[in-house]
Amino acid sequence: MPAVIECRDLRKTYDGKVEAVRGLNLEIPGGECFGLLGPNGAGKTTTIEILEGLLEPSSGEVTILGQTWKSHARELREQIGISLQETRLSEKLTVRETVKLFASFYSEPRPTNEVLAALQLEEKADSWVGKLSGGQKQRLAVATALVGSPKLLFLDEPTTGLDPQSRRQLWEIIRDFQRSGGTVLLTTHYMDEAERLCDRLAIVDHGQIIAEGSPADLIERLGGHHMVEFSLAGGSHGTSDRWKSLPGVDSVYNDDGLICLAVREPHRTIPALLDAVDKQSAQLEHLTTRQASLEDVFVRLTGRHLREE
Amino acid sequence: MSVAQQIPPQQELQRGSTRRNGRWTGFLHVLDVRMKELRREPEVVFWVFGFPILLALGLGIAFRNKPADVASVVIVSGSGSQEAVALIQGSGGRNSIHADVLDEPSALRGFRLGKYALVVQPNGRGRYEYRYDPARPESVLARALVDESLQSAAGRRDPLATTAVTSSEPGSRYIDFLIPGLLGMNLMNAAMWGIGFAIVDMRQRKLLKRFVATPMRRSDFLLALLSSRLLLMLIEVALLLGFGVFAFHMRILGSLWSILLIGSIGAISFGGLGLLTASRAQKIESASGLMNLVMMPMWIFSGVFFSGERFPAAVQPLIKALPLTALNDALRATILEGSSLASQSPRILVMGAWAVITFALALRWFRWT
Numbered sequence: 001m002p003a004v005i006e007c008r009d010l011r012k013t014y015d016g017k018v019e020a021v022r023g024l025n026l027e028i029p030g031g032e033c034f035g036l037l038g039p040n041g042a043g044k045t046t047t048i049e050i051l052e053g054l055l056e057p058s059s060g061e062v063t064i065l066g067q068t069w070k071s072h073a074r075e076l077r078e079q080i081g082i083s084l085q086e087t088r089l090s091e092k093l094t095v096r097e098t099v100k101l102f103a104s105f106y107s108e109p110r111p112t113n114e115v116l117a118a119l120q121l122e123e124k125a126d127s128w129v130g131k132l133s134g135g136q137k138q139r140l141a142v143a144t145a146l147v148g149s150p151k152l153l154f155l156d157e158p159t160t161g162l163d164p165q166s167r168r169q170l171w172e173i174i175r176d177f178q179r180s181g182g183t184v185l186l187t188t189h190y191m192d193e194a195e196r197l198c199d200r201l202a203i204v205d206h207g208q209i210i211a212e213g214s215p216a217d218l219i220e221r222l223g224g225h226h227m228v229e230f231s232l233a234g235g236s237h238g239t240s241d242r243w244k245s246l247p248g249v250d251s252v253y254n255d256d257g258l259i260c261l262a263v264r265e266p267h268r269t270i271p272a273l274l275d276a277v278d279k280q281s282a283q284l285e286h287l288t289t290r291q292a293s294l295e296d297v298f299v300r301l302t303g304r305h306l307r308e309e
Numbered sequence: 310m311s312v313a314q315q316i317p318p319q320q321e322l323q324r325g326s327t328r329r330n331g332r333w334t335g336f337l338h339v340l341d342v343r344m345k346e347l348r349r350e351p352e353v354v355f356w357v358f359g360f361p362i363l364l365a366l367g368l369g370i371a372f373r374n375k376p377a378d379v380a381s382v383v384i385v386s387g388s389g390s391q392e393a394v395a396l397i398q399g400s401g402g403r404n405s406i407h408a409d410v411l412d413e414p415s416a417l418r419g420f421r422l423g424k425y426a427l428v429v430q431p432n433g434r435g436r437y438e439y440r441y442d443p444a445r446p447e448s449v450l451a452r453a454l455v456d457e458s459l460q461s462a463a464g465r466r467d468p469l470a471t472t473a474v475t476s477s478e479p480g481s482r483y484i485d486f487l488i489p490g491l492l493g494m495n496l497m498n499a500a501m502w503g504i505g506f507a508i509v510d511m512r513q514r515k516l517l518k519r520f521v522a523t524p525m526r527r528s529d530f531l532l533a534l535l536s537s538r539l540l541l542m543l544i545e546v547a548l549l550l551g552f553g554v555f556a557f558h559m560r561i562l563g564s565l566w567s568i569l570l571i572g573s574i575g576a577i578s579f580g581g582l583g584l585l586t587a588s589r590a591q592k593i594e595s596a597s598g599l600m601n602l603v604m605m606p607m608w609i610f611s612g613v614f615f616s617g618e619r620f621p622a623a624v625q626p627l628i629k630a631l632p633l634t635a636l637n638d639a640l641r642a643t644i645l646e647g648s649s650l651a652s653q654s655p656r657i658l659v660m661g662a663w664a665v666i667t668f669a670l671a672l673r674w675f676r677w678t
Contacts, residue, residue, distance in 0.1 A: 013655055052522060
């Protein structure tokens with residue numbers, strides 16, 4: 001299947017100074033849900049807005065559905081749906097009026113009622129937008145993106161600030177769209193969202209892709225599916241190398257005093273770890289094991305967390 | 310059998326509901342939504358429709374034409390004072406003069422305090438002394454009135470035969486001057502705010518960006534905003550002129566079509582100015598400062614509350630080049646004098662030039678994101 005989104009050596013410099021995107025390549029085939037995962041300020045929004053044709057790149061090439069923004073802007077607009085990071089829709093219009101307004105811009109829109117039903121907004125159809133909850137507003141934003149029956153959907157941080165139930169509802173809607181043959185590009189800084197929703201993702205930091213693959217791939221590349229985390233009383237941790245030599249340990253990083261071991265077989269690593277701690281006559285202050293996540297991948301690659309408070 | 314019969318209508322229903330949008334569907338929807346939003350903002354309804362009417366009502370009452378005040382004069386008691394009172398009572402001016410008779414100190418005190426406009430001091434033998442203040446118009450008027458009454462009642466014969474006709478006809482009063490000015494100012498305020506504010510607000514809310522992310526035609530969007538102004542203009546004109554006619558018996562001499570055409574051209578030129586003012590501003594605060602800066606000179610110079618002719622001749626060409634001056638002058642000429650549309654073409658040309666230039670610049674500089 002030919003790529004639905006393709007970009008080569010994408011660069012964007014603001015005011016000749018700030019380099020928001022620094023040489024980014026993407027190739028996303030049709031039917032895929034692709035995620036750009038990264039912390040705030042990594043260049044995700046700049047990247048997605050260039051792909052959406054809303055920003056001009058400083059250099060690089062973008063092809064969407066085999067066409068470029070320069071030559072086929074109107075045709076492309078008919079075929080894609082967009083939800084921006086923050087759009088405040090008019091508060092004194094009803095949900096139905098808002099969807100109808102957006103429908104009027106497309107040459108062959110979906111029936112408004114069908115879209116409202118698909119996004120579980122039927123009950124709120126005649127309420128003013130100003131009266132909606134955060135989750136309902138976000139579903140309405142996605143409704144305005146889906147009303148043109150797009151082949152490709154761009155979602156910039158679709159679930160930021162939503163409660164867990166609203167997030168799951170939106171995930172379900174995005175999956176439905178994908179199941180009906182649509183392609184999705186979304187940005188997020190939630191690793192659980194990326195893990196559950198995306199077929200493939202790119203981890204973006206400082207305007208560049210630092211890792212790309214399916215969530216399972218990326219975690220696999222970390223060297224193990226399990227994380228063993230511990231800290232020692234008194235904080236005398238020694239060097240990471242000492243822990244790296246323990247059986248079954250693939251990689252080690254120190255997360256602010258907490259030693260994190262990526263391991264393949266916890267049942268072999270943990271007894272060895274306890275022995276080693278004993279030999280040092282040190283005392284364990286804390287010990288947990290858990291499944292490895294994309295967060296671990298990100299911390300391993302950058303030394304920082306996705307969401308630095 | 311019954312199932313087979315039910316299927317075709319359902320299919321037809323579905324095909325019917327996925328309709329194709331026409332060329333102007335987007336334009337009509339934006340226009341419809343703009344009108345709905347305006348209707349749902351009570352304060353907008355007030356500022357656009359209620360405020361100018363209240364202003365016209367207040368100013369119309371404050372500056373209404375009333376009969377000249379009765380002149381209050383005091384006659385110092387003594388010899389000749391009764392004679393003076395009798396003369397005034399017997400004269401034609403008795404209805405416009407109110408005369409008290411007091412002793413001299415009280416009379417002078419009353420004059421000093423402004424209770425009386427004139428002190429008449431008879432000294433018997435048919436001689437009178439007037440004490441008045443030439444700096445007080447009512448004092449000057451009272452002196453002339455009393456002198457006229459006394460002289461004529463005493464038997465003066467006027468060498469010339471004069472007659473007077475009173476004139477306070479609709480068309481020449483302050484309220485007649487005011488209403489077209491208010492209409493012009495209101496068209497300016499409403500178009501500048503209605504378009505400029507709406508655009509900056511939508512830009513700030515990233516709604517403009519969201520709209521251009523759809524296949525919406527950008528020119529249609531701006532056209533729809535302008536059209537919503539024109540629709541409101543119709544209501545504003547009808548409301549203010551209707552108010553003038555019913556509340557102040559104003560007479561509209563020109564044709565309604567000419568008035569509407571002039572109003573439309575005015576609204577379009579201010580729409581262009583509003584669009585230009587709002588073409589790049591990211592924040593409501595900066596835009597509203599800019600808009601006040603643009604409108605301020607016109608509030609002062611363009612003859613809303615008083616004629617712009619009062620300013621020095623040297624600046625008159627500049628004042629005449631302002632779009633609000635052109636609009637106000639054209640409205641006044643049409644409404645009050647019944648001037649033809651052709652006679653107003655220079656003013657229409659001024660407004661047209663503003664419209665073309667501001668639109669051209671606005672479209673060049675306009676920022677959607």
